Amino acid sequence: MKSASRPLVLWLACALLLIGLGPAPALAHESQPGLLELRQLTAGSSEQTWEVLWRAPIYYGQPHPARLQLPAAWQPVAEPTLQRLLSSELHRQLVRIGPETLDGSSIGFPGLEQTITDVFVRVTRLDGTESSQLVRPTKPQATLRGERPWSQSAVEYLALGFHHILLGIDHLLFVLGLLVIVRGVRALVQTITAFTVAHSITLALATLGYASIPAPPLNAAIALSILFLGPEIVRVWRGQTSFTIRHPWVVAFGFGLLHGFGFASGLSTVGMPRAEIPLALLMFNVGVELGQLAFVGLILLLHRALRVLEFRWPRWAELGPAYLIGTLGAYWTLQRTVMML
Template identity: 60%
Template sequence: MVSWTKYLWPAILFLWLALLLLPNVVLSHESQPGAVEIRHLAGDRYEVAWRAPIYYNKPHPARLQLPKSWQTIGQPVQRRTRDAILFTRIVSTQGEGLDGQILRFPGLESTITDVFIKIALADGSVMTTTARPTRPWAELRGERSWHITAREYLFLGFHHILLGLDHLLFVLGLLLIVKSRVMLLQTITSFTIAHSITLAIATLGYARAPLPPLNAAIALSIMFLGPEIMRARRGEDSLTIARPWLAAFGFGLLHGFGFASGLSTTGIPKTELPWALLWFNLGVEFGQLVFVSLILLLAWSFRTLKIVWPKWVEVVPAYSVGSLGAYWTIQRTMIMIGGF
């Protein structure tokens, strides 16, 4: 009887080529959002802080454009951190207040990142909203209902996993190792539990992982799967091949910290933190489920159509996963030690 996993090879090759053709995806790592925090000082004066992410020493192409009626007081301050540039200024709204004002982000439409806007008023109340590449502006309004908040964070989680090519490649590698549907379920469940644990720990502030070494470690987890995929194809055995759920759990803890980087930078109000964590994680799981389902659907289609593929097709996904994992590991390690 032919193993059902035989048909994963052409399916994964097909999807892999499609991913390579998407603009900006291969060079992207995280859909780490930008963040704007507006803090009320006194009267009509506010402090505006715009956090623009940096990706591999490349500045964020978007910029913050304030309403024309707002007047900047004093000299704006620019400060660079390891993973972002922080622009801070004091503004006067000229007595117009915030309600109905529009923040624009020219250049955001050419990225894959969202921008979260947080408004902290003098009475302690906090309001949030979001700008997206498909809508590079945000209208400042009053407090949002819970379902709007849930939708925002659900979309952010879904967006984060589907545009995080390194996370998807790791899941692809796991799919190429598992030998049965039961093992597939165990492996995906183990990965889900692991990254949910560290996502919660990091978001709640109990632990954190520095982004440069974390990115290198995630790339290393992908490179690790390359040789394991080839061993599985040759019928050899190893701990990872026999129990892929162990590798999924161990490396899933690292990937959870990576997911947290896409959530912790948004400046989540404490009142929204439980909802944000829940819905962001559900968005990640939904995106992962969509991705795995697409792979299995493609495999089923190729099996049903009885397409005969050349032998070399079977090795392309393994070498692609391993090679790209190695490339990212070297690239991110050089960035980490200041080589670039």
């Protein structure tokens, strides 16, 4: 982007910072989905036994505010157990329900509406049939309905990917930094394509279970990618050059591989029907790309608008974005490194 657009980045970075003000402490974890697994254990003529596993992610360092509300007709077999894990709390309960009463049952998640957490609900029956659905904070309840059309699941995974990128302030800041560095339409297309290809590769590898990186060092490395771009943006403003400025697509590809592992945290395949994994992966990735394209499109539109209106900015304001991105990158790198210790 050329000089007139630079102060725009300050505005956008400020807006993104506002989005992230709340999540600042742990940032990368808060958009992790919750998971409710229902596994059928026995099938009797008068009643069935089901295992209920409710994995509630830690939310801003605290137990998740959403509760699990099972139908009143479901009878608890024993006292529920609670296991505290590093990034979630695992609630386990056995229940007895009448035959053929599962479908149509409604499970509530009171408190979910105050959060940004999506919940996967997965049902596994003794006959081998599996089904899954996604619950969003906008409608915090799931009505169990056996098999559903694939198109419904596809739309849910697409929306999940779209939401995941919108909440990923670190991913968006990285893309923003790249947009400031690139010069010309060709370089822009190359860079965004390289980032897309790279994060698609690692998102697929991580989702299919072929590769993984522990979350703490991964999040620190993603923060480092943002810190890396700060000095490069300052170089652009000073009219200097560097390998990154000459070949931004290489950096976009390299760090894009890391960001892909980060995207994978938003798509839990635990307990997902195997046949559904390719569809989930594809549509989640399409959702991420659509969100990314919408973000890039908005920035380019604003860039154009600011040029048309000939906004003039003081020098300090022009340098603001570089220092803001660099400072945020440094802060998150330090914070996430300390969290690993």
